[in-house]
Amino acid sequence: MSGGVEWALHCCxxxxxxxxxxxxxRLAELHDVSPTYLAKQLQAxxxxxxxxxxxxxxxxxxxxxxxxxxxxxxxxxxxDGARPAFVCTEIRQRGPLASPPEKxxxxxxxxxxxxxxxxxxxxxxxxxxVAELARTVNGDSGAxxxxxxxxWLQQRA
Amino acid sequence: MSGGVEWALHCCxxxxxxxxxxxxxRLAELHDVSPTYLAKQLQAxxxxxxxxxxxxxxxxxxxxxxxxxxxxxxxxxxxDGARPAFVCTEIRQRGPLASPPEKxxxxxxxxxxxxxxxxxxxxxxxxxxVAELARTVNGDSGAxxxxxxxxWLQQRA
Ligand code: FES
Ligand code: FES
Numbered sequence: 001m002s003g004g005v006e007w008a009l010h011c012c013x014x015x016x017x018x019x020x021x022x023x024x025x026r027l028a029e030l031h032d033v034s035p036t037y038l039a040k041q042l043q044a045x046x047x048x049x050x051x052x053x054x055x056x057x058x059x060x061x062x063x064x065x066x067x068x069x070x071x072x073x074x075x076x077x078x079x080d081g082a083r084p085a086f087v088c089t090e091i092r093q094r095g096p097l098a099s100p101p102e103k104x105x106x107x108x109x110x111x112x113x114x115x116x117x118x119x120x121x122x123x124x125x126x127x128x129x130v131a132e133l134a135r136t137v138n139g140d141s142g143a144x145x146x147x148x149x150x151x152w153l154q155q156r157a
Numbered sequence: 158m159s160g161g162v163e164w165a166l167h168c169c170x171x172x173x174x175x176x177x178x179x180x181x182x183r184l185a186e187l188h189d190v191s192p193t194y195l196a197k198q199l200q201a202x203x204x205x206x207x208x209x210x211x212x213x214x215x216x217x218x219x220x221x222x223x224x225x226x227x228x229x230x231x232x233x234x235x236x237d238g239a240r241p242a243f244v245c246t247e248i249r250q251r252g253p254l255a256s257p258p259e260k261x262x263x264x265x266x267x268x269x270x271x272x273x274x275x276x277x278x279x280x281x282x283x284x285x286x287v288a289e290l291a292r293t294v295n296g297d298s299g300a301x302x303x304x305x306x307x308x309w310l311q312q313r314a
Contacts, residue, residue: 001242009267010248032252072270085158085242091167095189097309099298109293110166113229117281124274136266141256152254 004079007033008041009133012075015051016067016134017150021060024053026156030149041079048078058157067131073122075130086114161236164190165198166290169232172208173224173291174307178217181210183313187306198236205235215314224288230279232287243271 011027024042028035042061045051050070051061063070088111092099107115138146168184181199185192199218202208207227208218220227245268249256264272295303 001244003244003246005243005271006246006248006267013267030252030254031248032255033248072267072274086162087158087160089160089163091163091188091190095187097187097302097306098189099302103298106297109290109297110163110170110229112293113282113285113290114162116285117229117278120281121274121278124277125270128270128273133266133270136269140263140266141260145254145256149254 001076002080004041004044005076007031007038008045008075008079009072009130011038011041011061012045012050012063012067012070012130013134013137013146014149014153015061015063016130017146018062018153019150020058020153020157021054021062022153023060026060026153029156030152044079045075048074050074050078063130067134068129070130071126072128072130072133073125076125084115084118086111086118088114158233158242159237161198161201162233164188164195165202165232165236166229166287168195168198168218169202169207169220169224169227169287170291170294170303171306171310172218172220173287174303175219175310176307177215177314178211178219179310180217183217183310186313187309201236202232205231207231207235220287224291225286227287228283229285229287229290230282233282241272241275243268243275245271 010031014027014030015022024039025035028038031038042051046053049064052064053059053061088107090104092108093101093104134146138144167188171184171187172179181196182192185195188195199208203210206221209221210216210218245264247261249265250258250261291303295301
């Protein structure tokens with residue numbers, strides 16, 4: 001998994017606190033990270049339709065839909081793609097006892113076990129939304145962190 | 158995830174069919190793969206205590222315990238390690254609104270969501286044993302594939 005996932009998720013949580021579009025530079029400043037690096041993650045989110053950038057003086061990034069309709073899985077797949085981590089290279093079709101291709105139309109038992117685990121991973125990530133993350137961040141801190149983030153963004157706008 | 162996982166799982170399933178230790182060279186021949194590459198996976202399995210190699214004329218690899226006590230997770234962790242794919246770099250401790258370290262003793266909400274998915278992935282892999290894989294391979298084929306593998310190993314011993 002790429003390091004971009006952590007940045008992209010933190011950016012999405014921050015965007016839930018913003019009253020107006022947030023320039024990429026502001027997100028980079030807030031996270032103290034290279035704007036070029038963050039731009040890559042924001043572009044991935046944009047390609048996946050999770051954020052969009054508005055142009056002009058007050059331009060910047062916004063979530064395209066309510067944060068309770070953006071799952072953690074949406075963000076992870078935007079950054080890292082939707083392909084399972086396990087790749088079957090059809091080992092069973094090799095060697096002296098190779099299975100003939102016509103017997104290999106369905107994945108092998110081993111691949112199925114690996115894909116089932118991947119499904120469980122995705123289901124877990126699908127069950128959590130960015131809105132919930134924002135609420136949990138607040139709950140964890142025992143203070144209105146998201147409010148503080150929102151105020152900081154407002155003041156720097 | 159490394160490609161070694163597929164090889165290691167196939168090797169473990171094959172070992173369930175063997176009546177005696179199987180030389181690494183024989184496993185490589187059966188899978189038509191470089192012995193050097195396969196040796197790396199077998200060493201990982203050996204370090205994790207899943208297989209051991211016996212020395213001597215009839216030496217080779219055996220499972221160290223019954224295949225219904227070897228989970229797919231055991232094999233995956235032997236090859237790829239037990240560390241979650243998601244790595245939290247403590248982004249929350251950066252920038253102008255950084256959380257102070259003393260407030261960061263527990264993982265952040267985002268990291269927790271990622272770790273929960275990792276747990277679900279591991280639970281899924283833990284629920285399947287190498288013995289079940291071998292039975293499913295047989296069931297899938299509609300023939301006694303594992304018996305054929307066993308006979309081939311016997312004949313080449
Ligand atoms: S052939 Fe790829 S996992 Fe079995
Ligand atoms: S600080 Fe690492 S996931 Fe939030």
